[in-house]
Amino acid sequence: MENMGYLFAAYTVIWVVVFGYVLSLSNRQNKLKRELESLKETLKEQPPG
Amino acid sequence: MNVRNILLGCAVALMAASLYLVFLYVPTEATMGVVQRIFYFHVPLAWVAFLAFFIVFAFSIIYLWKRAEKWDVIASASAEVGTVFTTLFLATGSIWARPVWGVWWTWDPRLTSALILWIIYIAYHLVRTHADGGSRGPRFAAVVGIVGFIDVPIVALAITLWRTQHPGPAIFQGGLAPSMMLTLMVCLVAFTVLYALFMLLRIAMKNDEREIRRLKLTRS
Numbered sequence: 001m002e003n004m005g006y007l008f009a010a011y012t013v014i015w016v017v018v019f020g021y022v023l024s025l026s027n028r029q030n031k032l033k034r035e036l037e038s039l040k041e042t043l044k045e046q047p048p049g
Numbered sequence: 050m051n052v053r054n055i056l057l058g059c060a061v062a063l064m065a066a067s068l069y070l071v072f073l074y075v076p077t078e079a080t081m082g083v084v085q086r087i088f089y090f091h092v093p094l095a096w097v098a099f100l101a102f103f104i105v106f107a108f109s110i111i112y113l114w115k116r117a118e119k120w121d122v123i124a125s126a127s128a129e130v131g132t133v134f135t136t137l138f139l140a141t142g143s144i145w146a147r148p149v150w151g152v153w154w155t156w157d158p159r160l161t162s163a164l165i166l167w168i169i170y171i172a173y174h175l176v177r178t179h180a181d182g183g184s185r186g187p188r189f190a191a192v193v194g195i196v197g198f199i200d201v202p203i204v205a206l207a208i209t210l211w212r213t214q215h216p217g218p219a220i221f222q223g224g225l226a227p228s229m230m231l232t233l234m235v236c237l238v239a240f241t242v243l244y245a246l247f248m249l250l251r252i253a254m255k256n257d258e259r260e261i262r263r264l265k266l267t268r269s
Binding site for chain 1: 083084090091094133137140141145147148243247251254257260261
């Protein structure tokens, strides 16, 4: 089982980066949704013209 | 059940199958030992990076031709996902090189051309972000995406064109045992599905960004 540490390191890097990217996508998506909702609300309240 | 949930289910199932095959099914390679198991994720990461940059290339051409924002949305989403996968294939390659070659990095043609590919796509994002004006960023980035794709075949063919430390194209020359080939193929499909899932998520976000820009214009 020589070099097990390198194998562990490689797979750890992959999963940390993949989960980090998923987390970043999720945070950005939530922020966008909130901004979109807030803009729609503001436009609804704004009188036309 | 929408496409996103189907892709998510497939990605999770395929990743679980990949991990089972890599760690429990496939036999340990005789020369390199246990560290060779990095290969089963390293190669699919490279494949998905190449696929992502092909999508950037193709949709950048269509964007410059048609000038419709939807094509730029696909190209830029693919560039972002491709950059993540390129970072990972460079990192896993470096970790694999340390026990096998005795160094973390060497200026070998394969590694150098792969690093150049990564730098090109970092440049793609920088050009996009920092160019002034509405469509200048996407237009300049599209040019980088098209010209930068020239490096993809160079990375792919570097192991046959030049004498390199990197192993030759064993996959296509029958150099893999059937169990190793099966493991590699399942991992390839798993990462391709993951790429498709990330693309769907990123495109949906970019469409939300477009909608926000449109609403802000309506408001002002």
